[in-house]
Amino acid sequence: MAKISKAACIGGGVIGGAWAARFVLAGTDTRIFDPHPEAQRLMSEVMANAERAYGMLTSAPLPVKGTLSFSESLEEAVRGADWIQESVPEKLDLKRSVLAQIDAAADPKALIGSSTSGLMPTDLQRDMRHPERMFVAHPYNPVYLLPLAELVGGKNTTRAVLEDAKVKLATIGMTGMIINKEIEAFVGDRLLEAFWREALWLIKDDICDTETLDNVIRYSFGLRWAQMGLFETYRMAGGGAGMRDFLSKYGPSLSRPWTKLTDVVDPDADLVEKIAVQSDAQSGQRGIRELERIRDQNLVGIMQALKAGDEGRGWGAGKLLAEFEAHLWKTAPKHQANPSNEALKLLEVKVPAVWIDYNGHMTEYRYTQCFADASEALLQMIGVDTDYVRSGHSYYTVESHVRLLAEARLGDALYVTAQLLPSDGKKIHTFMSLYRASDDTLLSTYEHLLLHVSSKESRSVPPLPEVMGKLKLLIEAHAVLPAPDAAGRSVGQRS
Numbered sequence: 356m357a358k359i360s361k362a363a364c365i366g367g368g369v370i371g372g373a374w375a376a377r378f379v380l381a382g383t384d385t386r387i388f389d390p391h392p393e394a395q396r397l398m399s400e401v402m403a404n405a406e407r408a409y410g411m412l413t414s415a416p417l418p419v420k421g422t423l424s425f426s427e428s429l430e431e432a433v434r435g436a437d438w439i440q441e442s443v444p445e446k447l448d449l450k451r452s453v454l455a456q457i458d459a460a461a462d463p464k465a466l467i468g469s470s471t472s473g474l475m476p477t478d479l480q481r482d483m484r485h486p487e488r489m490f491v492a493h494p495y496n497p498v499y500l501l502p503l504a505e506l507v508g509g510k511n512t513t514r515a516v517l518e519d520a521k522v523k524l525a526t527i528g529m530t531g532m533i534i535n536k537e538i539e540a541f542v543g544d545r546l547l548e549a550f551w552r553e554a555l556w557l558i559k560d561d562i563c564d565t566e567t568l569d570n571v572i573r574y575s576f577g578l579r580w581a582q583m584g585l586f587e588t589y590r591m592a593g594g595g596a597g598m599r600d601f602l603s604k605y606g607p608s609l610s611r612p613w614t615k616l617t618d619v620v621d622p623d624a625d626l627v628e629k630i631a632v633q634s635d636a637q638s639g640q641r642g643i644r645e646l647e648r649i650r651d652q653n654l655v656g657i658m659q660a661l662k663a664g665d666e667g668r669g670w671g672a673g674k675l676l677a678e679f680e681a682h683l684w685k686t687a688p689k690h691q692a693n694p695s696n697e698a699l700k701l702l703e704v705k706v707p708a709v710w711i712d713y714n715g716h717m718t719e720y721r722y723t724q725c726f727a728d729a730s731e732a733l734l735q736m737i738g739v740d741t742d743y744v745r746s747g748h749s750y751y752t753v754e755s756h757v758r759l760l761a762e763a764r765l766g767d768a769l770y771v772t773a774q775l776l777p778s779d780g781k782k783i784h785t786f787m788s789l790y791r792a793s794d795d796t797l798l799s800t801y802e803h804l805l806l807h808v809s810s811k812e813s814r815s816v817p818p819l820p821e822v823m824g825k826l827k828l829l830i831e832a833h834a835v836l837p838a839p840d841a842a843g844r845s846v847g848q849r850s
């Protein structure tokens with residue numbers, strides 16, 4: 356898959372900064388041009404939150420971070436970049452002139468995306484010499500976590516450019532949704548704008564306050580919308596007859612006065628003050644960065660839950676996350692299954708806040724997670740990857756024994772080593788150790804037995820020859836290592 360090798364972000368505010376974080380965390384060297392005097396400080400805050408979120412999001416091997424630098428000029432920033440993302444304020448004249456400057460300085464083949472929330476790409480590309488490679492790539496806040504970019508071409512954009520953009524976005528964990536026709540505000544902001552107008556009326560007319568309105572969303576259809584959209588949800592609401600029944604049952608309400616949508620509310624000083632006071636009472640006790648961290652942690656939890664959806668096949672944004680993880684495993688530098696007679700170092704992690712429990716240390720199941728992630732790395736190393744599993748073969752855990760020996764604390768850097776014990780390859784028998792990196796203290800051990808299966812036939816079978824070959828080399832190399840003292844221990848036995 357063609358990855359983005361160098362990115363440039365023109366405008367590094369809320370959206371440009373979060374684009375930059377997504378590029379850097381996907382391994383892409385990124386330059387920012389933003390004349391704001393505090394641009395670097397603001398970016399470092401966004402980056403810290405983004406890194407914290409990625410630490411929780413996935414245990415797949417993220418690539419080595421790309422470099423992040425600030426340029427003195429737009430021209431310097433775009434030099435050599437193959438993806439340039441414009442995220443300056445939403446003013447047509449400003450965007451047009453910035454895009455014309457980008458166009459003049461960039462490689463003629465570089466893709467140029469605009470983050471505009473609603474301006475038409477045909478209007479934006481008017482002054483460009485190479486408008487065919489310019490399109491709207493409209494993201495959602497926070498860009499480093501929410502995976503959608505609406506891709507909208509203008510009159511001069513080629514379809515091939517939109518297709519190319521879609522492929523490249525997949526390499527940074529995003530889905531590029533190509534929108535058929537150019538329209539102001541595209542699809543997402545059309546819907547959000549309708550919602551926003553209605554919400555403003557509800558506050559202005561004293562029907563409810565901001566907190567009540569937000570609660571109505573998050574305890575009901577907000578939960579639904581993270582996993583199914585409007586049409587799939589309403590299909591079920593129609594009962595057995597599906598959408599036809601739903602439309603005939605609820606069609607008449609369209610002619611009732613259920614909305615004030617087409618009357619635009621006047622955001623006059625009184626309304627602004629009313630909303631600001633209510634919003635301060637609702638959320639003012641927390642700073643914006645703190646709210647962002649809460650939001651990010653919740654989004655990570657939702658995406659991880661969706662990854663397990665549809666009987667483990669993944670659903671919506673969770674399925675996309677699973678696909679991105681498969682891509683990360685595929686493109687990660689391969690740990691060679693080399694026959695060295697040393698324990699394998701399989702995982703390095705830092706303990707994030709969500710791993711800490713009410714006792715103030717890493718909670719029990721996160722130890723097991725470290726070992727499970729290390730086992731995954733071992734399997735990838737011997738060739739048990741997504742393609743191998745899709746072909747109908749896999750290893751299943753049949754037994755494990757974990758010992759908790761010392762506490763891991765917030766922020767500790769940890770690593771896992773594994774020794775392969777003698778086995779026939781149809782079984783893999785490992786003894787793993789979890790250490791604190793700062794002083795090599797042994798925190799936990801894990802003895803693990805895996806069985807190779809044909810998932811189609813639901814029975815154990817030997818692994819395919821290429822996997823067996825790599826595995827045998829490792830088992831033979833580790834045969835010279837002394838057996839770990841605690842191997843074969845049963846629970847409760849003194850060592």
Ligand SMILES: NC(=O)C1=CN([C@@H]2O[C@H](COP(=O)(O)OP(=O)(O)OC[C@H]3O[C@@H](n4cnc5c(N)ncnc54)[C@H](O)[C@@H]3O)[C@@H](O)[C@H]2O)C=CC1
Pocket residue numbers: 365366367368369370371388389390391394442443444445453470471472473493494495496
């Ligand atoms: N904030 C949001 O939730 C979303 C915003 N967008 C769109 O993203 C774009 C940027 O919006 P935000 O990041 O929210 O605004 P922002 O105000 O946070 O950031 C804009 C940045 O552009 C910089 N800037 C101004 N003139 C510039 C120039 N000539 N060259 C380089 N940088 C320049 C500013 O210093 C500022 O840091 C807008 O088009 C907006 O509609 C899209 C999706 C969501």
Ligand SMILES: C[N+](C)(C)CC(=O)CC(=O)[O-]
Pocket residue numbers: 471472494495496544547
């Ligand atoms: C408020 N906004 C129109 C800039 C929002 C967006 O464009 C998308 C989002 O993140 O909600």
